[in-house]
Amino acid sequence: MKRREFLIGAAACATAGSVMAGGVSAQESAARARIVIAGAGAAGLSLAARLRRQMPNATIILIDAKKEHHFQPGFTLVATGLWSPADVTERNADYVPRGVEWIEQAVAEFDPDAKAVVTAAGQRVAYDFLFVATGLMLDYRAIAGMDLSLIGKEGIASIYAGPAQAAASAAAIDRFIETGGVGLFGRPAGEMKCAGAPLKVTFVTDDKARRKDRRGAVKLIYNAHNPAVFAVPPVHDKVKTLFAERDIAVNYSHVLKAIDPGAKRATYATPKGDVTLDYDFIHVVPPMRAPDAVRNSPLPWRQGPLAADGWVEADKATLRHPRYPEVFAVGDIAGVPRGKTAASVKWQVPVVADNLVDETAGRTPQKTYNGYTSCPMVTAVGKAMLIEFDYDGKLIPSFPFIPPLEELWVSWLIEEKGLKGAYRAMLRGRA
């Protein structure tokens, strides 16, 4: 009998016993499983908190070298100049639940055949269940001429890289509005986290220019990576209309491949060949891929559209690895369509946690993830559209009284005041 099956059998008996004795609630499992979570970001911490409460006898090990915790959805507000980097920076230590071991190293190697991971310092950590929650890697080097150190200089902005870079981007936007010229925006071709953020930066630049009475001095161009500005058709239609109303030009099927910071020229791959555009300001959104340790492991998809960038193979409803059933992928690293937002994490984590709890307690796992993802699309300071959709691109508003395609202050309220509290509550496994 395999260890996983033995654990499940033993835990089922123990759970049944304790339920009868009134010791363990129906949402708990008494299994003594060894659970490893790779990555202590939004998904990893939230999972650790839930599993700690729901599996009191399990050994839970978090592995991540990063000590700071960033509230990434707030980077947009830092780039708007409304929040400071300190508003989005916390410590992971404040969120690691009591009773969870934290190995402060990166995972260097995943060895799912041996059910173990190896840390950067060579520590081998065995598991019964593994949750891959490493997030993704921003591949700035994939854009020729681009370098992290350029952010905030030479008219280059990029809000994705971190709080300091988001603040440097805010300053770059302000300088651009003062001096005027051509501003280029866009997104990479592959899967990316918060696909709304590149649009938000475009809208905010337009709004700030208007407020400073400088809109006539700047020309704004959004370079969409394919024939749409957003993958969900009604959202595409709405954003297209708003761009037209705000005199923001759109180039379709333009993917940034190189920049020349000295000459301020950007080269885009298009179906008709490379096109070079002059700019005074550019917001660079890099291609996003799986971190090397994941990419070089047996875990990624081996074929299909999600294979090239190394996203972990996962069943889109249960987030379970089809070849390694004791492995789950949660958060940005999961090789599922869409779903690379903190809002997706909020819905993914209870699914994988409850299913593991049920499975190890001898019950049939029932929960499924519908691809929920959300993005309050900021269209100006004080206005946003609360866009939520599923795998099928169907709009699924959480609040029936908030129309998703209307620019509303109440949606901005959720972005500016609601998200951070909800995110923190999620990290503690309470939302």
Next chain:
Amino acid sequence: MSDFNPVTLFFILYESMGVWLWLLLGLALVLLVGIVTSVLRLRRAGRPVKRPVIAALVVGLIATVAATFAVPAWTLAGPGALSAAIDYAFAFLFALVPGAAVAALVFMMAARRCVSRGAATV
């Protein structure tokens, strides 16, 4: 929506506000105790609660309406951000917090005056 049960909402509020949540709840409790004490004092003095209640409602409503237009500033936006009915409704709901605090204070002050006037006329 079904996910936003009271427990989840409490945790979201707590994580958003931190110690301010306890300070706010403490203030609400103090005001509540103040209101109850004022009502008891009015009763003991044989004075009607009607006038202090009307004063509290009028001033509280004015404070709420004024605060409604200040709420967007709390979200780093200008009053012009309010456009749809749902925006005004939510801003009004948030403005009810300072509005209710002002109403409670006015009620206590008016009740005190009523009681002391009553005592003076005896």
